[in-house]
């Protein structure tokens with residue numbers, strides 16, 4: 001009796017090679033033609049319904065599966081690779097990291113631990129990140145899904161620092177921890193307080209000044225009030241680059257305050273951390289080098305493909321203290337005997353919650369090797385220049401009102417023809433643009449007003465795209481019988 005053929009590899013590689021070449025041509029053509037395609041289009045109902053199929057017991061073959069991808073998936077992607085995608089704060093990715101996805105998959109590295117190239121590359125990226133932000137060489141870190149996870153990990157390190165080892169075995173033990181952040185803090189930060197068992201109410205939302213930065217006087221008063229009522233203040237979460245308007249909290253003053261009250265200073269610099277690579281904008285981040293921890297994303301301004309966030313902790317030991325578990329089936333066993341593939345401590349699985357981990361570092365390493373860090377700094381400058389250009393254009397255009405200062409790369413504004421339904425009208429205009437396939441912008445609320453929000457994060461976007469956006473908004477308003485009154 002012969003053994004059944006169960007390997008998923010082909011007996012002859014010719015067909016797979018040809019399919020691979022077709023795929024490669026497709027992805028490169030797609031990028032080359034991006035500007036001439038729609039940003040986004042909704043998935044038609046029959047195609048949507050086709051994703052409610054039953055489990056395929058028998059395969060159709062890779063060629064047919066690839067045809068299905070081309071027909072049912074690729075045309076209905078969210079469009080954030082496109083130069084006219086300005087919604088939320090999303091990166092465009094880059095062609096080198098795109099190809100690197102194939103290299104990464106070919107190695108299929110598990111970066112949870114052990115002694116192999118994947119971890120050497122990841123440690124290099126962590127060291128480069130610390131260097132970029134001026135943090136010391138003792139800094140530890142991990143690549144994670146995104147800043148939501150990075151903020152959560154940093155919070156758990158701060159919690160461990162505040163309450164000692166007992167918090168891991170006994171929980172909060174009656175301590176009423178309190179943390180502090182500005183009202184524009186990203187929603188994942190209260191979410192992290194919730195997940196950590198501290199409760200989202202324990203994150204005090206401190207009001208902001210006219211420039212949307214945390215009010216230092218109000219912050220200090222709240223810390224003092226909390227102490228006086230038996231709470232344990234333990235953490236300040238500064239935001240560098242608020243998601244609504246791109247404001248940066250006063251980091252040096254927050255570092256002073258944290259030192260004075262013995263609090264952990266964490267900086268959520270999800271996208272703005274990359275400003276450190278721009279000589280022109282790096283000064284905005286002064287003080288970040290004093291943080292106990294920083295969260296940021298490579299998948300936003302750094303143009304790395306999703307998903308790719310980073311947490312940095314000034315004292316790597318605190319990550320080990322917060323996450324290391326003793327499991328005999330994993331350990332490098334008596335440390336002295338940590339040899340072979342089982343060596344290579346500390347393992348990333350002891351620095352954070354994940355055991356199995358992908359080789360995210362490779363796409364960053366290939367990108368930085370290929371283009372150099374200065375090229376990413378230049379993208380920061382370019383996207384900020386487009387935002388400044390759009391801000392000036394809005395100020396000069398009757399019917400458009402800017403709702404916040406352009407601090408970095410985000411512009412909040414709205415169409416205002418004097419009507420009494422401006423919130424609904426602006427929400428409609430955002431949806432009109434998305435449906436047209438010409439632009440994706442998103443919306444938010446600034447000072448209680450529904451705003452159109454254009455965030456420039458994509459390296460492909462130029463000033464002419466901002467000009468075209470203004471024209472498209474005015475045209476959409478006219479189409480709704482709401483032209484600008486003279």
Ligand SMILES: *Cc1c(COP(=O)(O)O)cnc(C)c1O
Pocket residue numbers: 089145146147148149186188239241242243268269270271297309
């Ligand atoms: C995007 C963002 C986050 C969340 O990051 P993810 O990578 O989406 O998890 C957190 N904070 C700020 C300021 C952000 O811009």
